[in-house]
Amino acid sequence: MRDVKVRASALDGWRSNLREHGYEPERIGALSAVPPRELRGTSPMPLRDFVGFSESLVRETRDMSIPWLVGRNYDLSSLGPVGDAIRASSTVGLALRRFVEYFELLQDCTDIRLECDEQSASLSYRILDPNIWPRHHDAMFSLGILTQIIRAGTTDGWDQVEFLFEADQSEMVGHVNRLVEAPCSFGAETNMLRFPVRFLDCRLETTFAQAPIREINQAIAVRKRSTPLAERLARVVYRDLDRLTIDQERVAREVGMSGRTMRRKLASEGSSFQEVLDECRLRQAVFEFQTKPNLSIAQIALRLGYSEHSTFTRAFHRWSGISPQAFRERLMNKVN
Known part of the structure; x- marks a missing residue:
């Protein structure tokens, strides 16, 4: 997977929010490499760099409220046409749907979705690239923006809201539930904001x-045409690995083509669906070793879609040169 990107305007507002909360931005090392807006514009930057920036800033200040507050106060016009679509929305539901539907223009390789039932709605956010970890505070920033949209249309009912975070509670500095003013759970599969479904009908100015x-639609079409097929398929696979059976025909339909066309185009790129799937599984395995130390190798193999533990072990050895257990032990030794 090539270096995934985020719109550089994600860096907007951090200095001013820090200053408003008593910090001197000039003294914060994490900000030293961030050029002013007039120099960086809105061009894409590596998502890994943005995530690393937010993690470093919180480590340095030991103040996890910063990404949340930046998101809550973020100027939606900095999102360009996507922000304009949100600001032109008449209801909370329409604004949130546009944010989710057009999010690929703001950030690559991210699973963001809005799901509803009769009683509740949920917004989930998860970076799919398994090479990016830790990634706790970009989620605080993104959920902060979503919360800004919801709170713009609601005046009551926040006591019925709850948050879930990928990170373990021990990895989050401070009292998160006090910060977001709602109950929080940790160690979840994704970062999520759950709220009453009636919020979606609330009016916005x-x-x-x-x-x-x-x-926006033209920009999305151009983006898809310029992205190699193997990369588009990998994003679907990463999204679904621990949720659904990975079926070639279904994945092909997800990217808008038949299975035969998908295989032909992959061959022209010098790849195959099995190669894409194997690479995703093995990179995701490394991510699972890092983030779920209590899971057994057999459990991780099952999560990745391997029916047999031994099949996963052989595939991982071919890919890395060592067994999954030995690889995990090396990771643990580096951490310790």
């Missing part, structure tokens, strides 16, 4: 005349 839908 529109602050932009008309959503630039045609411009």
Whole structure:
């Protein structure tokens, strides 16, 4: 997978929020490598760099409220056309759906979704690239933006909201539940904000005349055409590995083509679906070793779609040169 990107305007607002909360941005090392807006513009930057920035800033200040507050106060116009579409929305539900539907223009390789039942709605956010970890505080930032949208249309009912985080509680500095003003759970499969479904119908005051839908759809089409097929498939596989059976035909439909066309195009790129699947499984295995030390090798093999522990062990040995157990022990020794 090539270096995944995020819109550089994700860095907007951090200095001003730090200053408002009593920090001197000039004294914070994590900000020293961040160029001013007029120099970086809105061009993409590596997502790993942005995530590393947010993690470093919280480690340095020991203040996990910063990413959350930046998100809660973020200027939606910094999101470009996507922000304009959100600001032109008449309801919370429409604004959130546009944020989710168009998020790929803001950040690569991220699973963000809005799901509803009769009583509740949930917004989930998870970076799919298994090479990016830790990644706790970019989630605080993104959930902060989503919370800003919801709170713009609601005046009551926040006592019925709850948050879930990928990170373990020991990895989050401070009292998260006090910060977000809602109950929190940790060690979840994804970062999630759950709230009453009636919030979606709450009215918003529109602050932009008309959503630039045609411009956004054209940008999405251009983006898809410029992304290698193997990479598009990998993102679907990473999203579904521990949730659904990975079926070639279904994955092909996800990217808008038949299985035959998918195989032909992959061959022209010098790849195959099995190679894409194997690479995703093995990179995800390393991520599981890092983040779920209590799971056995057999449990991880099952999560990755291997029916037999031995099949996973052989595949991992071919890929890395050592057994999964030996690889995990090396990781643990580095941490300790």
